[in-house]
Amino acid sequence: MPQIEIDGLVLNVDEDGFIEDPTIWNEEIAKALAKTEGVTELTEDHWKVVNYIRNYYLQYQIAPMIRKLCKDTGFSLKEIYELFPSGPAKGACKIAGLPKPTGCV
Amino acid sequence: MNAPQKAKDLAPLPYRILDDEEKVRKAVAIIREKAAESRMFKLAMECCTKCGACINACHSYLGTEDPYNIPTKRADLVRSVYKQEIMPLSGVLGKVAGGIGVSAELLEKWFTYFYQCNQCRRCALVCPFGIDTAEVSIMVRQILAELGMVPRFTVGIVKNMANTGNNMGIAKPALLDSCEFLEEEMYEETGIKIRIPVDEEADIMYVPSSADFFVNTNTMIGVAKMYHAAGIKWTIPSEIIEAANFGLFFDEKVMKEHNRRLLDCAKKLKAKKIVQGECGHGWRAARMYTDGLNGPVDVEIRHIHEEAAYFIARGIIKVDPEKNGDIVYTYHDPCNLARAGDIIEEPRFILRHVVKNFVEMTPNREENFCCGAGSGLLMEEIMETRMKLGKVKAEQVKKTGADYVVAPCSICKAQLPLVFEYYNLPVEMSGLMDLVGKAIIL
Structure with a gap:
């Protein structure tokens, strides 16, 4: 199983860099994963999207x-791409500790 | 060479990962079996005269410029083994006649190149002998699966399908939440209560693509508005919200299991007609292989574009092309609709009614080129290859001068925006039912 180390935090991830066990997710992990998706700092807006996705996933x-996601957070798709350059499915979902969305997407 | 990552765990597929020696032995045994039972395979292996008609017909070769992606040359990777193992003079002539034995290295080459074939069948269209190299590709991927060589991406999809009845892994509570949300969206837009009924008994069982509940929501909305306007009772089955049947690409058992689920759901919901949503290969699998593999089938199997064209032609629904604006639309024929499922004129008939400006791309219909992700080549790790496979498509779209590409297949919908971005084409893209939904008069 591949591992990544970010700021001293060692994480088991899949081949796409998504955490292997979504249940271990916490804010520190989110911050670490953000760095792998070109997000250097998680602002309030980032957290709004990440927490929304996380809570939806838990339910x-x-x-x-x-x-x-756009409607409930109030961000347009363009704004979400500005926050997460690799997009909602790859970037935001990874930071929120979800498995990689798969299928025809 | 850019190959997909192989799965390390094949469950729920009934195969296991073999060591090199076992792989080689088994590959030879399967080739012998296929040669004995499949006339198509024998024809493909024995009749090619290397006339070269397939070379420039193949977007995979044109985009990658790798000779192993010439359809006949790709098939030679297997043909050489066939000649060695099956042809009567193989033991005598061997390499002289082009025969070579199987090796682990050769099997890796199969894995690489048969996963750079989109199984689009454009080579079959031009072959004077009727050799369908896509069928060879399907067969070789089947052999590879039995040797334990399957992309990680594909196994993930098979797993989701087994667990939830769709590729994305959407369970019923999430589906109901999504449908409710889309109903609210439609109410906000139209002021009319339009439903997306789930698991209700109805004459029509509509099978969407699970991607319609993640990114392509307007496709689902278009369908819901259409059935509402037509006044027809319909439903979607929570146990199979997936028109895509990835089994077609690599494993007959997976395809058959998907078909079984489809038919079981139709029975449960007392449907008289299964309507397949916007998915290319899924249409081929449902229309062409359900009866053969799982039949006899006592339910009608139709495509959503056949429904929409019929409703428009008979005046059952009314549409206003003004609602889709002045922009110029072009149509991308998904390979499996145009070369394997005879859905060619229906989408054009619909388009001419729902938009004002429609231009054809060249070539089109059964001669159209693949988006470059056909046969499920949506793996992130082969993005570079995918962009090469999409090169011809990008050139085609650019030449139309259109602002908007209509592509009614979820694989195309996932691939094309990336291709357009990569080749700097400022065009938009959506499905066709999306535009029906916008043009419809409620």
């Missing part, structure tokens, strides 16, 4: 529809 075991 439904899947990422929310992008459209719902």
Whole structure:
């Protein structure tokens, strides 16, 4: 199993760099994962998106529809891409500790 | 060479990872079996005269410029083994006749190149002997699966399908939440209560793509509005919100299991008609292989574009092309609709009614080029290859001068925006039902 080390934090990740065990997620891990997705600092806006995705995942075991994510957080898709350059599915979901969304996406 | 990552754990596939020696032995045994039972395979292996018609027909070769991606040359990776093992003079002529034995190294080459083939069938269209190299590709991926060589991405999808009935892994509570949200969205937009009924008994069982509940929400909305306007009772089955059937690409057992689930759900919901949503290969699998593998099938299997074209032609729904604006639209034929499922004129008929400006790309219909992700080549780790596979498509789109590409297949929908960005094409993209949804008069 691949491991990554960020600021002294060692994480077991899958081949795409998503944490292997979503249940170990915490804010420190989010901060570490953010660095792998080109997000140097998690601002309040970032947390709004990350926490929304995280809570949705805890309730439904899947990422929310992008459209719902935008509506419920008040960010446009463009703004989400500004916050997470690799996009909601890859960047934001990874930082929120979800498995990588798969399928035809 | 850029190959997908291989899965280290194959569950729930009924295969195991073999060591090199076992792999070689088993590969030879399977090739012997296939040669004995499949006329298609024999024809593909024995009839090619190297006329070269498939060379420039293949976007994979044109994009990668790798000779192993010439359809006949790719097939030679297997043909050489066939000649060595099956042809009567193999023991005598061996390499002279182009025969070589299987080795672990050769199997790696199979894995690389048969996962750079999009199984688009454009080579089959031009082959004077009717050799369908996509079928060879499907067969070789099947052999590779039995040797334990399957992409990690593909196994992940099979696992999600087994657990939840869709590729993304959406369980019923999430589906219900998503449907409720989309109903609210439609109410906000139209002031009308339009439903997306889940697991209700209905004549029509609609099978969306699970990606419609993540990124392509307007496709789902278009379908819901259409059935609402047509006044027809319909439902989606929570146990299979997946038109895609990845089994077609690499494993017959997976394909058959998907079909079984499809038919079981139709029975449970007392559906008379299964309507497949916007997915290319899934249409081929449902239409062409359900009866053969799981039949006899006593339910009608239709495509959503057949439904929409019928409703428009009969005046059952009304559409206003003004609502889709003045922009110029072009249409990308998903390979499995145009070369394997005869959904060619329906989408064009619909488009001419729902938009004002529609231009064809060249070539089109059954001659159209693949988006570059066909056969499930959506793995992130082969992005560089995917962009090369999408090169011809990008050139085609650029030449149309269109602002907007209509691509009614979830694989195309996942691939094309990345291709357009990579080749700096400022074009938008969506499915076709999305535009029906916008143009419809409620």
